[in-house]
Amino acid sequence: MALKIRLARAGSKKRPYYHIVVADQRAPRDGRFLEQLGSWNPMLPKDGQRVVLNEDRIKHWLSTGAQPTDRVARFLADAGLVAREARNNPTKAIPGKKAQERIAAAKQAEEEAAAKAAEAAAAAAEGASE
Numbered sequence: 509m510a511l512k513i514r515l516a517r518a519g520s521k522k523r524p525y526y527h528i529v530v531a532d533q534r535a536p537r538d539g540r541f542l543e544q545l546g547s548w549n550p551m552l553p554k555d556g557q558r559v560v561l562n563e564d565r566i567k568h569w570l571s572t573g574a575q576p577t578d579r580v581a582r583f584l585a586d587a588g589l590v591a592r593e594a595r596n597n598p599t600k601a602i603p604g605k606k607a608q609e610r611i612a613a614a615k616q617a618e619e620e621a622a623a624k625a626a627e628a629a630a631a632a633a634e635g636a637s638e
Contacts, residue, residue, distance in 0.1 A: 510534075511574035513566065513584075515548065516541060525549050528561065528580060530569045545569070548583065559583050 512533045519525030526548040531541035546561040566589055570576075576584055585592035603611065 511542070511569065511572070513545065513569060513574050513576040513580050515577070515579060523551060525551070528583070530574050543569070546583075559586070561587055561589075563587065563589060 510533045511530055513528065513530050514537075515526040516529045516531070516538050517524060517526055518538075527544050528546040528548060529541035529544050531539075535541065543565060545566050546559065548559050550558065552558045561583065566584065570590070576590060581590055581592050584590040
């Protein structure tokens with residue numbers, strides 16, 4: 509049985525509140541779980557008590573092989589319970605294909621306009637010198 513330490517949603521509509529639980533990975537998100545390990549209230553201010561963890565039980569479940577999800581791993585890393593590797597996605601900031609085409613078209617139009625302006629300036633300078 510593969511175990512996950514994950515979030516189970518509680519709270520009302522547009523007022524989220526999450527329980528941090530350990531559950532079988534095949535169980536539904538808000539369904540059956542083995543134990544509640546803490547809570548996360550994203551509605552509280554960031555400097556407040558947003559995340560509450562039962563560190564002893566989390567250490568126990570991690571030692572038995574439970575794997576935290578990405579969001580829970582962030583909470584555990586902030587608490588110093590798990591070492592989380594830094595993620596790096598250098599291609600995320602690159603514009604998409606259509607945006608690159610628009611940028612290239614705009615650059616080409618700008619170069620053509622600059623060439624026309626240079627020709628016009630050269631013709632005006634030649635006409636003024638005669």
